[in-house]
Amino acid sequence: MFKVPVHQVAGHQAIGGKLGPLVDDDGRFYKPLQSGERGSTEKAFYTSFSSNTSIPEDIRRFFPVFHGTQVLEASDGSGPCPHLVLQDIVSGHLSPSIMDIKMGANTWPPQSPEDYITRCLEKDRETTSINLGFRIEGFHIYRSEESDLWKPEKQFIKSFSAQDVRLVLKKFVSSNASPDLDLNPDCAFASIVYGGSTGILAQLRELKAWFEVQTIYRFYSCSVLMMHGKGGSGAAVKLVDFAHVVDGEGVIDHNFLGGLCSLIEFISKATQDEYPNKTCLKDSENNRSSSDNCTCE
Amino acid sequence: MFKVPVHQVAGHQAIGGKLGPLVDDDGRFYKPLQSGERGSTEKAFYTSFSSNTSIPEDIRRFFPVFHGTQVLEASDGSGPCPHLVLQDIVSGHLSPSIMDIKMGANTWPPQSPEDYITRCLEKDRETTSINLGFRIEGFHIYRSEESDLWKPEKQFIKSFSAQDVRLVLKKFVSSNASPDLDLNPDCAFASIVYGGSTGILAQLRELKAWFEVQTIYRFYSCSVLMMHGKGGSGAAVKLVDFAHVVDGEGVIDHNFLGGLCSLIEFISKATQDEYPNKTCLKDSENNRSSSDNCTCE
Numbered sequence: 001m002f003k004v005p006v007h008q009v010a011g012h013q014a015i016g017g018k019l020g021p022l023v024d025d026d027g028r029f030y031k032p033l034q035s036g037e038r039g040s041t042e043k044a045f046y047t048s049f050s051s052n053t054s055i056p057e058d059i060r061r062f063f064p065v066f067h068g069t070q071v072l073e074a075s076d077g078s079g080p081c082p083h084l085v086l087q088d089i090v091s092g093h094l095s096p097s098i099m100d101i102k103m104g105a106n107t108w109p110p111q112s113p114e115d116y117i118t119r120c121l122e123k124d125r126e127t128t129s130i131n132l133g134f135r136i137e138g139f140h141i142y143r144s145e146e147s148d149l150w151k152p153e154k155q156f157i158k159s160f161s162a163q164d165v166r167l168v169l170k171k172f173v174s175s176n177a178s179p180d181l182d183l184n185p186d187c188a189f190a191s192i193v194y195g196g197s198t199g200i201l202a203q204l205r206e207l208k209a210w211f212e213v214q215t216i217y218r219f220y221s222c223s224v225l226m227m228h229g230k231g232g233s234g235a236a237v238k239l240v241d242f243a244h245v246v247d248g249e250g251v252i253d254h255n256f257l258g259g260l261c262s263l264i265e266f267i268s269k270a271t272q273d274e275y276p277n278k279t280c281l282k283d284s285e286n287n288r289s290s291s292d293n294c295t296c297e
Numbered sequence: 298m299f300k301v302p303v304h305q306v307a308g309h310q311a312i313g314g315k316l317g318p319l320v321d322d323d324g325r326f327y328k329p330l331q332s333g334e335r336g337s338t339e340k341a342f343y344t345s346f347s348s349n350t351s352i353p354e355d356i357r358r359f360f361p362v363f364h365g366t367q368v369l370e371a372s373d374g375s376g377p378c379p380h381l382v383l384q385d386i387v388s389g390h391l392s393p394s395i396m397d398i399k400m401g402a403n404t405w406p407p408q409s410p411e412d413y414i415t416r417c418l419e420k421d422r423e424t425t426s427i428n429l430g431f432r433i434e435g436f437h438i439y440r441s442e443e444s445d446l447w448k449p450e451k452q453f454i455k456s457f458s459a460q461d462v463r464l465v466l467k468k469f470v471s472s473n474a475s476p477d478l479d480l481n482p483d484c485a486f487a488s489i490v491y492g493g494s495t496g497i498l499a500q501l502r503e504l505k506a507w508f509e510v511q512t513i514y515r516f517y518s519c520s521v522l523m524m525h526g527k528g529g530s531g532a533a534v535k536l537v538d539f540a541h542v543v544d545g546e547g548v549i550d551h552n553f554l555g556g557l558c559s560l561i562e563f564i565s566k567a568t569q570d571e572y573p574n575k576t577c578l579k580d581s582e583n584n585r586s587s588s589d590n591c592t593c594e
Contacts, residue, residue, distance in 0.1 A: 105402070105403065105551060105552060105555075106402065106403070106427070110422065110427050110428060121418075125407065130403070130407050131407060131548060132548055132551070133551035133552070133555075162546065162547065162548060212558055212561075212562065213562065215562070249459065250459065251428060251429055251459060251559065251562075252430075252558060252559050252562045254402060254429070254430035254555030254556055254558055254559040255402060255430070255555060257554075257555050257558055258402075258430075258551030258552060258554050258555025258556075258558075259551055259555075261509055261549060261551055261554055261555075262548065262549050262551040264509075265509065265510065265512070265548075265549045
């Protein structure tokens with residue numbers, strides 16, 4: 001009944017006898033409650049969020065549905081373990097391309113222990129978090145052939161520069177995405193995935209409007225999951241990973257919001273919506289070499 | 298001819314034989330070029346900004362006009378020293394109330410030396426910068442009597458909590474602003490200063506729209522200066538202090554922008570624009586005690 005999810009792109013994975021999430025055939029995602037404060041924080045968030053009547057319905061759809069907790073055999077064989085029971089947000093997609101983007105320049109809640117802040121800050125500075133306000137945490141992209149999947153190693157992704165992020169955001173909506181960063185993406189699905197009234201950009205802008213006013217939660221180290229199916233169908237945005245959510249205490253989540261604005265600006269440049277004369281990406285004036293210009297006309 | 302500016306609320310001041318800016322009777326502000334990289338960075342910013350044709354005119358008005366540099370006698374008696382010659386942005390105001398707000402959760406450019414980052418980060422965490430995305434750096438407020446000015450000490454301001462910031466933003470538009478944080482502000486000028494189509498909120502939202510797209514500069518440790526004259530007249534927003542501006546390199550200034558969104562949300566709660574049934578501030582639901590509710594009806 002329980003299986004290892006095949007479309008997980010970041011986080012702990014239930015592979016090789018390790019502890020990780022499981023899915024079933026009914027579209028549910030079972031996430032082992034993390035040890036210590038992380039697990040209790042994530043459970044508390046889902047419990048609070050699912051019962052909070054001040055969350056607009058339009059916003060609720062960006063979060064996995066929460067079905068409570070359930071004790072089941074852990075994937076690492078360690079015995080019964082409490083799991084969060086969530087909606088399997090990719091279960092409706094065939095051959096989904098997925099990208100996990102960790103939001104915010106700072107990934108540490110201010111009240112964290114010093115050594116935790118030090119470790120996070122180091123990673124925030126080594127990756128693009130401080131520079132861009134977000135970092136790509138993981139992704140996989142299907143190409144024209146369904147079986148042909150590009151899923152790079154964590155270490156490769158961690159070393160991304162701003163320019164690499166731009167390129168990968170183009171590859172994410174291309175039918176010829178390949179590990180070779182010198183090969184130009186065709187951006188075949190850019191307009192259908194990123195653009196339009198139901199595309200990813202429109203969804204991110206809806207989220208942004210909420211983050212400009214909501215002061216209930218602050219989402220440290222939370223991820224935006226972007227996904228789309230075969231041919232660019234069913235483009236969707238979800239928020240996941242709430243092990244470091246803290247009370248907003250009347251202050252907006254400027255850290256998440258700043259990163260969200262930056263991500264929107266990055267993607268905007270890749271859609272024809274913003275640049276009607278190009279079907280793909282208009283490079284900013286002075287920071288791209290001609291060699292990585294998009295090849296689509 | 299040259300005088301010590303009477304309306305300076307933060308930064309180095311030309312008092313007691315120290316080095317600081319001077320003003321003249323023609324509405325010019327002479328800022329000594331800071332030593333080392335800071336001075337050259339600020340001069341380079343003004344030079345670049347004043348000649349950059351891609352800055353919209355509506356945005357240009359938020360920056361002091363730059364009239365080049367001039368060597369004049371330093372205020373500390375150390376002899377001839379190069380000064381930036383800028384518009385004296387308060388020269389048109391009678392009895393101006395002024396607030397200097399240092400923007401961004403992080404005040405350090407990522408490329409800074411380690412010890413500088415450590416020092417800034419410490420201050421960002423001790424003050425409200427990390428929490429709110431901005432911190433009040435200094436202010437003075439005139440009360441009903443022109444001669445009655447409240448200008449608190451730096452140390453007092455540095456210790457502000459989020460709740461103190463809320464209160465001071467109300468006092469800033471009150472005729473009875475007083476050092477006693479237990480005395481309720483009357484918010485007499487809230488609607489005229491913060492609200493309306495030309496008020497501070499409208500101006501901050503114009504700036505925000507630009508920061509959502511501009512990728513030319515990143516304004517680390519820059520301040521928003523809010524000011525208004527007697528009776529709340531002439532509400533204006535200016536940006537000042539560009540000693541830590543770096544090249545945007547095609548990335549938006551998510552750090553400044555996040556803080557700006559937070560400041561807008563804070564002020565929004567203090568204006569009747571957002572809460573037409575109140576002439577002053579609607580407290581957020583759960584984080585204010587009744588004792589510091591606004592007294593205006």
